[in-house]
Amino acid sequence: MTRAGSHFLQIPGPTNVPDRILRAMHRAVIDHRSQEFASLGSEVLENLRLIFQTRSPVVIYPASGTGAWEAAIVNTLSPGDRVLMFETGHFSQLWRQQAERLGVVVDYVPGNWRRGAVATELASRLSADDRHLYKAVMVVHNETSTGVTSNIPGIRVEMDRHRHPALLLVDTISSLGSMDYRHDEWGVDVTVAGSQKGLMLPPGLSFNAISEKALSANKTAKLPRSYWDWQEMLGPNRNGFFPFTPATTLLYGLKEALAMLLEEELPNVFRRHCRHAEATRTAVRTWGLEIFCEAPPAYSSSLTAVLMPEGHDADRLRSMILENFDMSLGAGLSRLAGKVFRIGHLGSFNDLMLAGTLSGVEMGLRLARVPHQAGGVTAALQSLAPAETDLKHGTRPST
Numbered sequence: 001m002t003r004a005g006s007h008f009l010q011i012p013g014p015t016n017v018p019d020r021i022l023r024a025m026h027r028a029v030i031d032h033r034s035q036e037f038a039s040l041g042s043e044v045l046e047n048l049r050l051i052f053q054t055r056s057p058v059v060i061y062p063a064s065g066t067g068a069w070e071a072a073i074v075n076t077l078s079p080g081d082r083v084l085m086f087e088t089g090h091f092s093q094l095w096r097q098q099a100e101r102l103g104v105v106v107d108y109v110p111g112n113w114r115r116g117a118v119a120t121e122l123a124s125r126l127s128a129d130d131r132h133l134y135k136a137v138m139v140v141h142n143e144t145s146t147g148v149t150s151n152i153p154g155i156r157v158e159m160d161r162h163r164h165p166a167l168l169l170v171d172t173i174s175s176l177g178s179m180d181y182r183h184d185e186w187g188v189d190v191t192v193a194g195s196q197k198g199l200m201l202p203p204g205l206s207f208n209a210i211s212e213k214a215l216s217a218n219k220t221a222k223l224p225r226s227y228w229d230w231q232e233m234l235g236p237n238r239n240g241f242f243p244f245t246p247a248t249t250l251l252y253g254l255k256e257a258l259a260m261l262l263e264e265e266l267p268n269v270f271r272r273h274c275r276h277a278e279a280t281r282t283a284v285r286t287w288g289l290e291i292f293c294e295a296p297p298a299y300s301s302s303l304t305a306v307l308m309p310e311g312h313d314a315d316r317l318r319s320m321i322l323e324n325f326d327m328s329l330g331a332g333l334s335r336l337a338g339k340v341f342r343i344g345h346l347g348s349f350n351d352l353m354l355a356g357t358l359s360g361v362e363m364g365l366r367l368a369r370v371p372h373q374a375g376g377v378t379a380a381l382q383s384l385a386p387a388e389t390d391l392k393h394g395t396r397p398s399t
Contacts (some may be wrong), residue, residue: 005100010326010357012144012174013197015347017253021200024256026247027323032246040376041240044251047258051199051266052191052209060254061206062247065194067171068206068289069095070102070167071228071298072190074229076214078222079103080254081135084166086117092309095138095171102223102249113336114294116143119158126162134168136189136219143173147305148293149175149341155188171296175209176259178302178346179271191202195250198302200257204250258377260348262387263292273301276345276354279383280304283376287365290386292340295332302346307339313372314341323363327357351384 009016021112030036036176049059061067074083077083082105085096096106109121117139126134137159142149152170159168167189176191176200188211195205208229210218218230226232232243261269277299284291284306292305306316315338318329330342343361358377365372 003326007091007328008325008353008357009359010328010344010360011328012147012342012344012346013194014195014203015200017199017343018260018348018350021253021254021256022124025253027249027252028154029248032242032248036248038240039217040075040248040251041237041242042254043238043240044255045237045260046281047255047262048207048334049209051258051261052183052193052207053185053266054191054209056183056209056211056235057215057237058207058209058241059237059247060251061208061228062204062250063206064196064203065171065192065206066094067097067228068173068192068194069098071206071225071230073102073104073210074221074223074225074228075208075210075230076167076190076217076221077102077104077135077398080105082133083136083138084109084122084134085138086121086140086141086150087111087113088146088148090336091143091144091171091173092140093334095140099138104223108301113143113146114148114149114292116295116298117155118372119154122155122163122227123158124162125257126158126164126191126365129164133163134164134166136169138169138171138371140171141170142179142300142302143182143302144174145305145336145342146292146340147300147303148295148298149179149300150298152181152188153186159164159224160187172230174346175300175303177269178258178273180266183209189276195254198346199254200232200260201250201253202332204247205254222244245309252321270301272349273346275278275384276349276351277301279354279380280343280345280358282383283361283380285373286376286379287362289372291337303338303342305330305332305336308341309371312368313338317341317364317370320368321360324367325360325363327360329361354382 191209193207195201195202290307332340
């Protein structure tokens with residue numbers, strides 16, 4: 001059926017791709033061994049460091065975030081190495097499964113999915129590891145399946161307090177470019193990321209930011225690797241090239257995406273996401289529904305997962321919203337299937353897009369006869385409206 005207007009893609013990634021990035025990608029492919037390409041590659045690799053807030057190298061693979069996970073593992077670990085990982089949701093489970101399939105032994109700290117990694121539990125595990133058997137601590141910064149974040153600086157504090165030599169590997173697939181993240185300052189050794197969320201691109205690129213300590217571990221790591229080998233990447237990257245045929249049109253888009261983020265300035269980007277996240281949570285509370293994350297300090301600025309009332313199916317609600325209002329919301333994954341729906345509010349997103357998104361949810365709740373209180377959209381709009389003093393001075397909050 002032909003529909004008027006635009007589809008609302010409000011899943012927590014892939015996100016909407018701005019017209020400016022689509023236009024940047026609408027170019028002919030160039031010779032990837034030419035000086036023209038070297039200029040493109042060098043600019044992209046340099047500006048990526050600003051987004052990761054690092055002086056260390058960042059490598060790019062044509063892959064989803066899963067590829068970046070694998071690259072982080074095989075470049076730093078050996079068969080039989082023991083790592084510590086926190087159960088924070090569906091994606092921490094997938095990362096665990098991948099590590100185990102690659103021959104790594106995972107000590108998986110159980111969690112209820114409604115809170116992030118617990119620093120006190122980490123402290124207990126590290127205290128007991130007097131032989132330093134753990135070679136890495138692996139944490140998902142923003143769990144896309146739950147809308148729960150983990151305190152990465154707190155994790156690093158505990159590792160340093162125990163003087164533990166393990167590497168710190170962090171998944172930022174749904175937080176990079178949306179939430180404040182500092183690879184160097186937070187002492188992260190490998191940061192994993194993807195193109196299709198805060199970076200506003202289509203799926204297809206993945207990233208590793210790599211510390212000096214991780215590069216040192218790479219020299220002795222014995223897991224098999226070929227395509228994912230950092231050393232194969234780092235040499236050509238110094239001159240803006242890649243050891244294989246790169247995804248040139250995605251790199252054009254990445255160049256433009258990085259320019260957009262740097263023009264807005266990262267502090268403003270992060271404030272915008274925080275503001276939209278709080279407005280969304282205001283709507284959820286007004287509806288009388290429950291935010292799945294049960295610890296306010298762990299609230300995500302990229303997405304909000306909403307718990308359905310007992311006896312009501314989130315997938316039925318999502319289906320009715322899609323059919324009637326042409327809007328896609330995120331599904332509940334694995335143990336949360338049918339129990340939650342996820343509202344994505346990340347990437348290229350502004351106040352009016354959020355207002356439309358929340359209106360679609362409120363209309364859907366009414367149509368699906370989900371018990372709720374009206375007025376969530378109005379409450380969110382009030383939280384977004386500029387203060388009277390801002391209007392008098394001709395200013396407005398960042399959008």
